[in-house]
Amino acid sequence: EAGVAQSPRYKIIEKRQSVAFWCNPISGHATLYWYQQILGQGPKLLIQFQNNGVVDDSQLPKDRFSAERLKGVDSTLKIQPAKLEDSAVYLCASSLVEGGSTEAFFGQGTRLTVV
């Protein structure tokens, strides 16, 4: 079974530029998450999708961050404009909702450096 795929692996941009990350979840997983992990901290949820609907985006800085999940499969996370404090690893995860499973499977992440 293929895991969660993310791209790119690394990205360096200047502040005020925009950037986009892509995620392809495990096939059949209805729930998709985007997490932000700042160095030395645990992952923090940015947004959670159930199929193509948003379940929780309370922690998403909506003035600069946006995310979509078209057709309930792939997802993109965008930052525009980026700030220095956005430097972090952005993790995508997916999970099966059926049966109440909440074991989320994570991708390798995208390491963003804003200079």
Add this chain to the structure above:
Amino acid sequence: DQQVKQNSPSLSVQEGRISILNCDYTNSMFDYFLWYKKYPAEGPTFLISISSIKDKNEDGRFTVFLNKSAKHLSLHIVPSQPGDSAVYFCAASARYSGANNLFFGTGTRLTVIP
């Protein structure tokens, strides 16, 4: 507000001995707890979980203990192996309330010395 706390940033253990990683939580709505392991440059990998109706769950060398009254859980690894060296994250959710969102601790870096 950190709802899941791992107060030990690092732990070193001799190979073959027991590793005990601790985690505390503050939200009494949490009813499902998980441990993830993370190697450098990789995403977290699910290790073991426990629901609030249990106080112990075992999977091979890994055992998770839950003390609901103390809002505390721990992960025991016996015997510890060098390949266990990684960062371990504790996570919690209010699963049975319908919230699948995971809240993570800050992680404990385990080093198993050969």
